[in-house]
Amino acid sequence: MKNNTPSITSDPFAGMALTGWYPGHMLKATRQMQEAVSLVDLIVELVDARAPASTRNPEIRRSFPNKPFLLVANKTDLADHAASRLWEKWFAEQGERAFFLDARRIANVRGLAGLWRQIVLESRAARGVTRPLNRPVRLMIVGVPNVGKSTLVNRLHSRNKAKVGPKPGVTRHNQWIALDNDVELLDTPGILWPRILDKKHELLLTLLGIMKEDLIQPTLVVEYFCWIVHRLGNSEAVAWDALGLTTTPKDGAELLNALAQRRGLLLPGGIPDLDRAAIAIIKDFRNARLGRITFEMPPKATE
Ligand SMILES: Nc1nc2c(ncn2[C@@H]2O[C@H](COP(=O)(O)OP(=O)(O)OP(=O)(O)O)[C@@H](O)[C@H]2O)c(=O)[nH]1
Ligand SMILES: [Mg+2]
Known part of the structure; x- marks a missing residue:
């Protein structure tokens, strides 16, 4: 049965297993x-x-x-x-x-x-x-x-x-x-703290290239990217057109499918290759092609 409790709808990543990465x-x-x-x-x-x-x-x-x-x-x-x-x-x-x-x-x-x-x-x-x-x-x-x-x-x-x-x-x-x-x-070498307790935190660190990227599915990182920019009301700041999109995708699934179609990233049978689409989006983001984006605002911003 579908669980519609508010906490789950407001944080779709809650409850996902953490990587616990701390080498x-x-x-x-x-x-x-x-x-x-x-x-x-x-x-x-x-x-x-x-x-x-x-x-x-x-x-x-x-x-x-x-x-x-x-x-x-x-x-x-x-x-x-x-x-x-x-x-x-x-x-x-x-x-x-x-x-x-x-x-x-x-x-x-x-x-x-x-x-x-x-x-x-x-x-x-x-x-x-x-x-x-x-x-x-x-x-x-x-x-x-x-x-x-x-x-x-x-x-x-x-x-x-x-x-x-x-x-x-x-x-x-x-x-x-x-x-x-x-x-x-x-x-000094870069260090993380031993316990990161929120999946969203791990996803943000992965998006920014701070956590090792092969620990989390790239499609999940892209879903997080879409979710956070929408949540912050920042989706207009993203250069979606650099990905060849003409409209703002409503979520990660829509973005991944649109990009796979757009770039012809297809599996046998014409199924969109979402993993390759996700890797391409993350690469463009890291190469600063998607614009200047901040992922969190100070507590109680006064302006
Ligand atoms: N756009 C941009 N890129 C930067 C800036 N500073 C560093 N970089 C890039 O970020 C990447 C990481 O830089 P490093 O200096 O190796 O980072 P580090 O903190 O020493 O990393 P570790 O040694 O892994 O802990 C490199 O590709 C840099 O070119 C900056 O101010 N702006
Ligand atoms: Mg270094």
């Missing part, structure tokens, strides 16, 4: 990060500007409440501009210092780098430390996988030292890098 190398990386914290003056946590809350590791700030800390929301070039402004305002209201970044723009990166020494010096002054800092500022770049940590490090370093790639898990070890402008920087 051993992330546990090891988390321990190494915790050990290295005492060596640094500042923790810089990178999150994805398209989902600044869901891509934030809640344990980092909580574990080191007294360490100078800066939140950096990267990939702003892929996020909705107005939504990023609302997030900026919200972080400011929370008393949290947050910097919105496009790590591929050098001028933007330089602006960020200018802040680091200032934050460290301010925090020394607040603690009553009067002696000057006669050594480079040491900072640590942390965050979930694939958020652009190594890209940022490379932007600051003339000889592109850190390996980058469009997949989670490119950086495997902590790596110290000395920059020209009096900064020593520790690039």
Whole structure:
């Protein structure tokens, strides 16, 4: 019998099995990060500007409440501009210092780098430390996988030292890098938190390339994509026409079928190949062909 309880209709993903993905190398990386914290003056946590809350590791700030800390929301070039402004305002209201970044723009990166020494010096002054800092500022770049940590490090370093790639898990070890402008920087592997308790959260992290993608059916990721943009009232922001569609699909099934037909992705007997359609949609999304989309809004947005 069909279950029509409101909670199920409002969250079609509730009750689906979680992947529970938390590989051993992330546990090891988390321990190494915790050990290295005492060596640094500042923790810089990178999150994805398209989902600044869901891509934030809640344990980092909580574990080191007294360490100078800066939140950096990267990939702003892929996020909705107005939504990023609302997030900026919200972080400011929370008393949290947050910097919105496009790590591929050098001028933007330089602006960020200018802040680091200032934050460290301010925090020394607040603690009553009067002696000057006669050594480079040491900072640590942390965050979930694939958020652009190594890209940022490379932007600051003339000889592109850190390996980058469009997949989670490119950086495997902590790596110290000395920059020209009096900064020593520790690039760390991306880490997730051990327990993600909501299927929607796993689906969002997969869509953003943060969770390994072969753990979840691509068709489910596309269903989530459609659901979330409709739910946020954002479906008009999606460049459906880039997929060759002339109308906004009402849900994932309609989108997958339309795209399979449109691109001739058919199985024997003319059946639409929904898996291939889903992979094509995710690829176009990742290549920024579907427009600038933010997937969550700050709590109680005031504008
Ligand atoms: N559009 C856009 N892409 C970015 C930005 N920053 C990084 N990228 C891309 O995101 C992908 C991941 O970048 P990495 O620097 O390897 O990410 P990481 O956080 O070091 O990843 P791990 O080492 O896996 O933890 C690469 O394909 C980058 O080119 C940005 O600001 N905008
Ligand atoms: Mg990396």
